[in-house]
Every structure is written in C-alpha cells, then in structure tokens.
Amino acid sequence: MLKLIPVIVFTMILSACSNISNLTLYQQLDGQAGLERLVDSFINQIGNDEQVFHYFEHANISHFRAGFLNHLCVLTDGPCKYTRDSMVEIHTGMHITEADFNHVVDLLxxxxxxxxxxxxVQNKILARMAPLRSQIIKI
Amino acid sequence: MNKLKLLFVTVITLSVFDSFASQGKLLATPGVSQVEGSGGGGIVPWAQLAGYASEDEFAINGFCSRADVTDYTLDVCGTQINLFNRVELSYAQQNFAVPALDTEIEQAITGVKVRLYGDIVYSDWPQLTLGAQHKSLDDGTVATLVGAKETSGTDIYLAASKLHLGAIAGYNWFWNITTRYSEANQLGLLGYGGANGGEKLLFEGSTAIFLSREIAIGVEYRQKSNNLGLGEQDWHDLFVAWMPNKYVSVTAAYLDLGSIAGAAEQTGWYLSVTGYW
Structure with missing residues (x-):
C-alpha cells in the first residue's frame, strides 16, 4: 500500500486547492443577463450545425429560448421556479442518440x-446537467 | 522492425481518411493508448474503450509509443477497433531493446475488452469493463534463459473508471482502478512464470485532473509480481496528456519502472501519439 502514497497525496493536494465560493453559479454567470448571452450563443451554435439542427427544425425558437433560460436559472440556483414541461415530455419522440447528445454538449x-x-464554472454547470441525460436521450 | 514500419504506414494512411472519424464521445473521455495496446493510460488499461465511437458508431485508432529508460528502450505500435462502444479489439507489437547486450525482444499482443456497464461521465456507478490480453514472444530465448516457464500468456483484467465533472475546485477529476490476473514478467517481455511462481492478482490505478478540456495531468501505479526472482518492482508514472481535438492525442510521462532484469533504477521518459478515426 506504500506505493499508493503518491496517488493519495496527489489527490489531497488537489482537494486542498478548493476555494469555496459563496456566490451561486447564477451570480457567477452574471445573472439573467449572462444566461441570456449564453443561451443566445448556444442557439447560434445549433443554428449553424449540420448534425443536430434537424432536431430543432420545427421548434419555436422563442419558446426554446425561454424554456432553456428558465431551466438554466433553476439549475444554477437563480431566483426562478421550474415552470416548463418536464425533460421527458419535451424529448419524447425525438429519439436523440448518445452521439448527438454529446454533440449538443460540445456546442454548449x-x-x-x-x-x-x-x-x-463550465464544469459545475455540466455536472448539474449530466444527470438529466437519461430523461433526454433515446425516448 | 518491419511490422512496426507497416503499422506506422497504416496509421499515416488512415489519417488521410479522417472524414470517417466517429466523434460520439466527449473530448478526451476515451483516454489514450497503453503499452500493451489497450485503451488506457500509459501503463494501465482503463475501463473506457479506445476511440470516440458511441453505441451507434465504430472507431479505428492507431498509436505509437516509446519508453526510454536508463538501460532499455521499448517501442510499441498498435491499433484498436471500437465496435459500438461495447467491444474493443486491439493489436500491438512491442520491440524491447537491450543495447548493452545488442539484443531486441519482440512481442505481439492481441487484446479484447468488453464494456459490462456504464459510462464514465453519465452513469451513477463507474464504467466497468472486462478485458484480456494475449501476449506471445516472437523468440523466447531470453525469457527461457532468465528462467521463465512460458513464452506466451494471457492476462485477464477488470477495470472501473469514472470522470467526476467539476469535482475538485471545479476541475474534472478522473480515476481508474484495474485488477489484473497475470503471470507475465515485465509485461511478458521476460516470459511468463518462473521459479517464484506464476499467476497472481495484481492491482493497478490511475488518477488525473483536467486542467482544461484538452490537458490532463495525472499519476499511475502498476503492481508487478517477481516470478523470476530478479527483483521486479512496481511501476509508477507521472503523465501529461494533450487532446487538442477528436483526431489526435499526445501523452508524455516520467517513468519509474524500478529494477528490470537486475538493472536497478530504470527511470526515464515516455512519449505516445494516438490517431483516431
């Protein structure tokens, strides 16, 4: 087990580097204005993407924008309540593949x-979104 | 060396057809290529299957690696095929040079790996994989001379891995644990089994932190058995991997391989390049 010491020390040093921020993710993203800039960039990425654009082809952009903003606000501990359709309801019938899901993550x-x-901050947002995958793909 | 050259040419040729590349995994999540040809770190096979294929895709990768330590050099080139992120097939050719004896030991390794459960990013529990590596020395003269019982052997391993998003101060943290059932001496380059015994259950581990999407730094550990009584020691490395896109990865490492065939303190450098299609 002595040989494991470098691995353990390495992990401990990394943990020690943690700086606990009191700001919510929502605040770190510059609140509603920051989320709007992010969602607009994301919509722009999707609009210019050949691989996944077809999923959104018949979507109402302003509806998607408002829904995703609301969802992000809740996910990042902003002052919002989730008022939209469930993830399962939204994605049922879309048959999103593993690969296309990851491609959308790349676009985000x-x-x-x-x-x-x-x-x-990016990683913390992704960490909160990742558990939702099972409510989104292959349904 | 002709086989190495053939593999190298194949790798270069394949790289021309990068439009076939499957890209269904997130950047860096397949890992790189380990010295026995399996998807992994540098010295440890990981639970991830090599290449960017998702469950609807297949992927083909090629790699070449060089380990240069105090008294020896190991060159490896190989290829992996990923079928629907369920099965990984691999082939690697190792060339172990002992300049002091003006000798080269060559070994071929055929590997298979099956994903039993999970996804390193998304599943609640770690990704779990069962694998085997069948290794065969081209010429067993040196192995027999140092007391090995066999000139070929098969390792079986079970690996678990997980990537924790934002887990350490917001940085992504990766770990992999592998248990291997093996009788190989120094990867099998010095044969299989010996006066001190044969098959043993061995522990291997890797952990890394991603400083960015493209760069990870980490450490690895691989337990070794001492079947030949030549003082074989556990291996360690400290690595940095650069994965600028889903077509190529480059890994550099500092190696501490302990004593090899009676020559103590074998430390040195490792460089590995993998191309993904």
Missing part, C-alpha cells in the same frame, strides 16, 4: 467558451 461548451465562462 463552444457557447460557454464564446461567452468566456470560466472553465471551472
């Missing part, structure tokens, strides 16, 4: 990069 990351959102 592109949008977050475009908005200069800090890497660690």
């Amino acid at each position: 990351i592109n949008a977050m990069n475009e908005q200069n959102i800090d890497h660690t």
Whole structure:
C-alpha cells in the first residue's frame, strides 16, 4: 500500500486547492443577463450545425429560448421556479442518440467558451446537467 | 522492425481518411493508448474503450509509443477497433531493446475488452469493463534463459473508471482502478512464470485532473509480481496528456519502472501519439 502514497497525496493536494465560493453559479454567470448571452450563443451554435439542427427544425425558437433560460436559472440556483414541461415530455419522440447528445454538449461548451465562462464554472454547470441525460436521450 | 514500419504506414494512411472519424464521445473521455495496446493510460488499461465511437458508431485508432529508460528502450505500435462502444479489439507489437547486450525482444499482443456497464461521465456507478490480453514472444530465448516457464500468456483484467465533472475546485477529476490476473514478467517481455511462481492478482490505478478540456495531468501505479526472482518492482508514472481535438492525442510521462532484469533504477521518459478515426 506504500506505493499508493503518491496517488493519495496527489489527490489531497488537489482537494486542498478548493476555494469555496459563496456566490451561486447564477451570480457567477452574471445573472439573467449572462444566461441570456449564453443561451443566445448556444442557439447560434445549433443554428449553424449540420448534425443536430434537424432536431430543432420545427421548434419555436422563442419558446426554446425561454424554456432553456428558465431551466438554466433553476439549475444554477437563480431566483426562478421550474415552470416548463418536464425533460421527458419535451424529448419524447425525438429519439436523440448518445452521439448527438454529446454533440449538443460540445456546442454548449463552444457557447460557454464564446461567452468566456470560466472553465471551472463550465464544469459545475455540466455536472448539474449530466444527470438529466437519461430523461433526454433515446425516448 | 518491419511490422512496426507497416503499422506506422497504416496509421499515416488512415489519417488521410479522417472524414470517417466517429466523434460520439466527449473530448478526451476515451483516454489514450497503453503499452500493451489497450485503451488506457500509459501503463494501465482503463475501463473506457479506445476511440470516440458511441453505441451507434465504430472507431479505428492507431498509436505509437516509446519508453526510454536508463538501460532499455521499448517501442510499441498498435491499433484498436471500437465496435459500438461495447467491444474493443486491439493489436500491438512491442520491440524491447537491450543495447548493452545488442539484443531486441519482440512481442505481439492481441487484446479484447468488453464494456459490462456504464459510462464514465453519465452513469451513477463507474464504467466497468472486462478485458484480456494475449501476449506471445516472437523468440523466447531470453525469457527461457532468465528462467521463465512460458513464452506466451494471457492476462485477464477488470477495470472501473469514472470522470467526476467539476469535482475538485471545479476541475474534472478522473480515476481508474484495474485488477489484473497475470503471470507475465515485465509485461511478458521476460516470459511468463518462473521459479517464484506464476499467476497472481495484481492491482493497478490511475488518477488525473483536467486542467482544461484538452490537458490532463495525472499519476499511475502498476503492481508487478517477481516470478523470476530478479527483483521486479512496481511501476509508477507521472503523465501529461494533450487532446487538442477528436483526431489526435499526445501523452508524455516520467517513468519509474524500478529494477528490470537486475538493472536497478530504470527511470526515464515516455512519449505516445494516438490517431483516431
């Protein structure tokens, strides 16, 4: 087990680097204005994408925009209540594949990069979204 | 060396057809290529299957690696096929050079790996994979000379891995644990089994942190058995992997391989490049 010490020490040093921020993710994203900039970037990414655009072809953009904003606001601990249809209801019948789901994640990351959102904040947002995948794909 | 050259040419040729590339996984999540040809880190096979194929895709990868330590050099080239992110088939050719004896030991490794459960990013529990590596020395003279019982053998391993998004101060944290049932001496380059015994259950582990989407730094550990009584020691490495896109990855590492065939303190450098299609 002695040989494991470098691995354990490495992990501990990483943990020690944690700086606990008191700001909510919503605040770190510059609140509603920041979320709107992010969602607009994301919509722009999807609009220019050949692979997944067909999922959104018949979608009402302003409806999608308002829904995604509301969802992000809730996910990032903003001052919102989830008022939209459930994830399952929205995605039923779309038959989204694993690959296309990950491609949309790539597009969201592109949008977050475009908005200069800090890497660690990006990861925290993705961590809150990842558990929703089972309510989105292959239904 | 001809097989190595053939593989290298194949890798270069395939890279021309990058339009076939499957890209269904998130960047960096397949990992890189380990020294026995399986998808993994550098010295440990990981639970992820090599290549960017999702469950609806297949992927083909090629890699070449070089480990250069105090008294030896190991060159490896190989390829992996990922079928629907369920099965990974791999083939690698190792060339182990011992300049002091003006000798080269060559070994071929055929691998298969099956994903039993999960996804390193999305599933509640870690991704779980069962794998096997069948290894065969081209010429068993050196292995037999140092006391090995066999010149070929098969390792079986079970690996679990998980990527925790934003887990450490907002950075993504990866870990993999592998248990391997093996009788190989120094990857099998010095044969299989010996006076001190044969098959043993061995522990291997890797952990890394992603500084960005493209760059991960980490450490690895691989337990070794001492079947030959030549003082074989556990392996360690410290690595940095760069995955700028879904077509290529480059890994550099500092190696501490302990004593090899009686030559102590084998430390040095490792460089590996994988191309993904």
